Amino acid sequence: MDIVWFKRDLRVHDHAPLAAAVASGRPVLPLYIVEPDQWAQADASGRQFGFLAESLADLDRSLRARGARLVVRVGDAVRVLHDLHASHGISAIHAHQETGNLWSFGRDKAVRRWAQAAGVPVHEAMLHGAWRALNSRNGWAARWEAMMRAPRLPAPAGITMAALASDPMPQPADIGLAPDPCARQPGGRREGLTLLKGFLATRGRPYRAAMAAPDSGATHCSRLSPHLALGTISLREAFQAARAARQRWQDAGDAAFVRSIDSFISRLHWHCHFIQKLEDAPWLEARCLHPAYEALPDHDAARLAAWAGGRTGWPFVDACMRSLNATGWLNFRMRAMVMAEASYHLRLDWRQSGAVLARLFTDYEPGIHWPQVQMQSGTTGTNIPRIYNPVKQGLDQDPQGRFIRRWLPELAHLPTPFVHEPWKAAVAAAYPAPLVDHEQAARAARAAITALRRDPAHAAPARAIVHRHGSRRAGLPDTTRRRQPAAPPAQGRLDI
Ligand SMILES: Cc1cc2nc3c(=O)[nH]c(=O)nc-3n(C[C@H](O)[C@H](O)[C@H](O)COP(=O)(O)OP(=O)(O)OC[C@H]3O[C@@H](n4cnc5c(N)ncnc54)[C@H](O)[C@@H]3O)c2cc1C
Structure with a gap:
């Protein structure tokens, strides 16, 4: 049997590994492995797991409509694959490349070692427009555009399934995740398509x-x-639907x-x-792009907890964090x-605050995430640091203070100017005083960065980006398959 190992590609449409497995003519096992070690990482959370579980249920529906179903296994990926090979014999594994965290990078290397030793070929297809073992960024944008314009693969009409039972999908608590009652977005392809269609039809104007x-x-x-x-x-799919909608709105004369x-x-x-x-x-995800910036943080667990829970004393920042929670x-x-x-005002270690945000983001x-975290923390050594004024941001983006009042009900009684700076109000509020004076903290951050940049050590280049060339990231053999030739669906048409 051929395994289709689903990871960050939970669909049957435009799915090269699934198309390749079906084309092999052998029975197919659509497999998702819930790996408890992955869910024990600092960046994993119950809300992500909830979205995943709903998306897997929708994927299962799509597979059933084509004569197959999703088989879930819980455990270490190498162990799961080893057991499946021992009991049923795996002819090939088909998967998309994953650019995940360091943990999944290590797991992919372990799977490669096992597959090579077991003589099981692993075929990986590109997932997005990010290239493995890239030598140079020259021509990257044109290659990306060509990839996005390439025909989408249709979902297979029917799938001959290898006869195997699924484990039940674990509950979050089974894999050590705390319950997360947040009002996150629902998962599943149908939800994704509804969002895409609504955005391009009206919401996006x-x-x-x-x-x-x-x-x-x-x-x-x-x-x-x-x-x-x-x-x-x-x-x-998103790109092609957007291009088709753009044409429609251009024809309709809707320039906005x-x-x-x-x-x-x-x-x-x-x-x-x-x-x-x-x-x-x-x-x-682990080291500053420019090593000189390792010196900037002055981490403090209490400040991290206040920031994460929306209790810094800066209303707009706190409203954003409470809304995110x-x-x-x-x-x-x-x-x-x-x-x-x-990073700048509270001098938290970006690895820790970045992990907090990762857990809070359903997406x-x-x-x-990690390149953005470093960019917004000023640790790249190249980007100009952007030190936001939390009060000015509130006045710019929430001038009437509605967003602040919704998420910080303890400030709802304050008149508008004071809702942005409650420490200036005569009326007391059950709300913390600012952890630090934001203007002083911003000045200190600027001074620290200027001092770093003046230091001769700063002239040393940022850490070299060593392309992987089958070494670091190339966790699985570079066996990217050519897409199976297929008639493309009309651009802009989306299929469940
Ligand atoms: C510190 C930090 C961490 C972030 N972490 C994540 C993350 O973990 N996951 C994530 O999807 N996005 C992340 N972003 C980027 C961005 O904020 C989100 O993609 C966006 O807010 C998602 O909402 P949307 O789908 O409605 O975006 P839209 O504005 O509708 O954009 C469409 C899509 O484009 C991509 N996109 C949008 N903005 C960016 C951007 N600035 N950089 C790269 N891609 C972008 C996303 O895939 C997004 O879904 C992060 C940004 C920052 C500053």
Whole structure:
């Protein structure tokens, strides 16, 4: 039998490994492995698991409609594959490449060692537009565009399934995850398609202007991030649907919608641009890109807890963190702001604050997350540090203080100017005083960075990004398959 190992690609459409397995003519085992070790990592959380479980249930429905079903196994991937090989004989494993965290990188290497020893071929296809063992970024954008415009693979009409029973899907507590009652987005491909269609039909018109503020962003951003992170829809599907919608809105003379869709498409480009960074340098989640910046943090567990729980005493930052705790999502500008406040004003270690955010994001995508965390923490040595003023951000993005009042009811009684700076109000509020004076803290952060940059040691280059070339990231053999030739569905048509 051929195994299709689903990881961050929970769909049957535009799925090269599934198409290849079906084309082999052998029985297929659609497999998902719940790995307790993975869920014990510092970046994993119950909300991510909840979204995953719903997406797997939807994937199972799609497989059943084609004569198969999803087989779930719980355990260490090497052990699971070893046992399946011993009991049923694996002819080949088909999977997408994964640019995950350091843990999944190590797991992939272990699977490769096992597969080589067992004589089981492993065929990996590219998942997004991030290239393994990339020598140079020259021509990257053109290659990305070509990949996104390539025909999508249709879902197989029927799948001949290897006869194996599934383990029950574990409950979060079974794998050591705390219950997470947050009002996160629901998982599954149908939800992803509904979001994509609604965004391109109506919701996305004010996207460009609305994305910067947390409330309007929640309504007018696509909200596709958890679906792209777990692959319930492919990036190519989103890209092609956006291109088709752009054409429609251009024909209709709606220039504002066209501009918004152009901004959306550029974010799809960024998605892979950032994942490529982690693909090239998997250690980015563990070490500063520029080693000189290891000296900046002055970490403190109490400050971390106050920041994570929305109790810094800066209302707009706290409202963003409480909203994130409750919903699992935050718009880009506010993610950048809360990260920057943690690193610059509170001098927290970005690895720890970054792990807090990863757990809070339903859409945690290591390849976007860790390069963004470093960029917003000023540890790359190249980007100009952006030190946000938490009061100015609140006045810009929430001038009436509605967002703050919703998430900080203890400030609801304050008149508008004071809701942004309650420490200036004569009326007391049951709300903490600021952990630090934000203006002084920003000045100190700027001074510390200037001193670092003046230090001759700073002239030493940032850590070299050693491309993997079958060494570090190339966890599985470079056996990327050519896509099976197939008639593409009409652009813009999306299939459940
Ligand atoms: C510190 C920090 C951590 C982040 N961590 C994550 C993460 O773990 N997972 C994640 O998906 N995004 C992350 N982002 C990027 C961005 O904030 C989210 O992708 C976006 O808010 C998701 O909402 P949306 O799907 O409605 O985005 P839209 O604005 O509708 O964008 C569409 C898609 O484009 C991609 N995208 C959008 N903005 C960016 C960006 N700045 N960089 C790279 N890709 C982008 C995402 O895949 C997104 O789903 C992070 C940003 C920061 C500053």
